[in-house]
Amino acid sequence: MLEKSGNWFRKTAILAVCVLPLFSAPASAERIKDLASIQGVRNNQLIGYGLVVGLDNTGDQTTQTPFTTQAIGNMLSQMGLNLTQEQTQKLQLKNVAGVMVTANLPPFAKPGQPVDVTVSSMGNAKSLRGGTLLMTQLKGGDGQVYAIAQGNVLVGGAGASSGGSKVTVNHLSAGRIPAGATVERAVPTAVGQGGAIYYELNSADFGTAQRIVDAINRSVAPGTAQAIDGRRIAVRAPDDSDARVAFLGRVENLEVTPVPGLARVIVNPRTGSVVMNQKVTLEPCAVAHGNLSVVVDGGQPQFGKSADIQVKQDNGSLMNVKAGASLADVVKALNALGANPMDLLAILQAMKAAGALRADLEII
Template identity: 80%
Template sequence: MKTNSGKWFRQAAIVAACVLPLCAQPVWAERIKDLASIQGVRNNQLIGYGIVAGLDNTGDQTTQTPFTTQAIGNMLSQMGVNLTAEQATKLQLKNVAAVMITSTLPAFARPGQQIDVTVSSLGNAKSLRGGTLLLTPLKGADGQVYAMAQGNILVGGVGASSGASKVTVNHLSAGRIAGGATVERAVPTALGQGGFVYFELASTDFGTTQNVVDAINRGMGPGTASAIDGRRVAVRAPENMDARVAFLGRIENLDVKPVAGIAKVIVNPRTGSVVMNQKVTLEACAVAHGSLSVVVDGGQPQLGQGADIQVKQESGSLMNVKAGANLSDVVKALNALGANPLDLLAILQAMKASGALRAELEII
């Protein structure tokens, strides 16, 4: 009597033969829009100085922030309320705060478009929660006004205090207004120069730049793109603007296989953070690392006891660190040292100096 087991195994073998090669060779492709941007198409930063009103006695202490009082006096004078210099200096308004407003004007923004703004306390206000930003002009680097901001501030924190006790959740001195500014002036943006549009890669890499050129020429026709240097690519584009926009839309969605980046270890000594990419390798080496501590006991001078000073140094035996050909091996080798993050920073620097760490060490 025949069974279906043999047939099932043959079918499974055929499926495995077809699927396994695809799994063994993953394609790490990215779109051109994820790797590069169009030259000249950029955001512009805006900034402004304003006043937040409507706070619940959590505003600036005007005696310590004279610029808040001066700003309120100038604003009131523009609205027909004239105060003498003596009256202005005596203002004690705890429900207002001086703030800086920042925003980003996107490319191709037109008058009437709404953009988000971030409001940050400039003085010693305790909280901006519940406040309203008064009409504030936002200027660019050239000093021109490009947007006007106003609206209710959304603060993602909360706080409470009673006597000497205080509880704060998240940050209270900064908030955001969604669509809080209206664009008043557009920034001219040129979409290319003549018959060419230039793409700029996020980082300089000759291999990736050549892959971008090859992908564009395959997808849009030979001779469409050419590399200028290790970061820029010149693309022949249609003269008609409508056709050019559609042309660039197709180019941005072409897939490119980027060249693997250089091996790099990022170290932040302020936080003790260490991050490394998958290209980091490690040569075999020996490491000894011990810590030195000094303990000072003030003693009791009234009883005639002097200070007791002790110096201790923990033993740092020489440990053999095995070579690692991939990231998991490197992590295992470093974990075997049993060092804390701060000690690991010093060890990585010493490994780099000795040539055992095959990676670029960057301290941020």
């Protein structure tokens, strides 16, 4: 019997399940800055095309990446070295790679401030290890240049090849340059309009919005904050910039206990991961899927009888899980039987469709 069971586990896919404890725990207080952000205070994405040079014969095959040879010709012409179109097309440089350079411009960034950049190969370069990014303009969505990037690319991977064999550790076609870009243009960031600033909740919730309003009004003065809807909160702030900064620093550190969120189950069929919060519950139900059968008996708690969850497989294996009618017990029982991720996903969907799964089912 043990040998047969072992064969079953070897044949089935390994199910990686992450189950959060489903007991009623008091919600902990969080700072307002962790629950909401100030409207208008945000990052801005920057992007640019550049060249990485100094590679050890691991660059682009220029015959297959015409944009790299074109970029090399344009760069040389700006430095006073004019090549004809025919000469440019004949370039066979294996130590150069065309790359896309991306960065996040933080709020309130000023000219001269350094920011990190990410460099990613655009062509067929084998590795960017040891390369140097040449001066690259980073533009925003409006087409304006906001930063200039240049520096040595740091690649976390390593690789080697010889005699037709190749070994690669981690990723070699992307890297980072810490503080590799310098901000050249500031983005105007207006904090509030007409004497008020607006907080936007990370997740819309009327109850949490009201609790934040109450906390601000208790700490500052009645009428200081007002909920616009389930996401936005208007807060009256001082007009003086010095006083406004101190005021916002005080408000964002106020602690609020958010209203517990919806019951939710997150399933990733690619990895077989299942994550649920403490609000997930099950109603009595019976599900048959392939050679698996799941029966959830709600029990009679008022008479001291706990719920009984049974998971049965055609080969005679039977597991009884006597506990509360929770999804965690069903997932554990299915995992013990070796159910693969697709079996679990199908069973959860069937439970949701039948109204037995009291939670939102989200597939990522």
